[in-house]
Amino acid sequence: MGHRFTNTYVLVTPKHLYLIERVKVKKQFLMQLIARINWNQLEKISLSTRPDSYVIIHVRNAESYFMEGYNKTEFLAILNDHYKKEKGHNVTIEIADQ
Numbered sequence: 691m692g693h694r695f696t697n698t699y700v701l702v703t704p705k706h707l708y709l710i711e712r713v714k715v716k717k718q719f720l721m722q723l724i725a726r727i728n729w730n731q732l733e734k735i736s737l738s739t740r741p742d743s744y745v746i747i748h749v750r751n752a753e754s755y756f757m758e759g760y761n762k763t764e765f766l767a768i769l770n771d772h773y774k775k776e777k778g779h780n781v782t783i784e785i786a787d788q
Contacts, residue, residue, distance in 0.1 A: 698724065698757050702768050704775065707732065707747070709755055725755070729773050734782035735766065 699721070701708040709724040727749055736746040743762050747755045759765055766783070773781040 698755065700757065700759070700765065702765075702772055704772050705729070707769065709747075725749070725752070729776045732773065732781060734784050735769070736784045736786070737762070738787050739785055740787065 697711060699710045699712070701710060705728070707725075707727040707729075709727070710721050711724050712719050713722050714720075727747070731750050731752070733748040733750045736748060738744060743758050743760055745757050745759060745762060745765070747757065749755070770781050770783075
């Protein structure tokens with residue numbers, strides 16, 4: 691699967707992870723849903739070993755989402771809390787420079 695690059699907002703709820711992008715339509719900005727990811731669909735989260743703010747969300751049988759966020763640690767903590775409550779174990783986090 692390929693990677694999709696976009697300016698994305700992430701909304702974490704107890705049951706899903708929502709990816710939303712801001713699009714311009716006729717001189718106004720609208721929020722458009724890119725993906726609603728059920729916790730069963732989430733394969734893993736990838737991070738680099740470098741002090742950057744990049745996160746890749748890997749979804750089973752779908753494309754991956756490359757994102758940049760300024761609160762990476764907080765995002766991962768919240769995501770993992772919801773994931774663990776639903777699935778009973780921590781989300782898989784892969785840390786590598788590839």
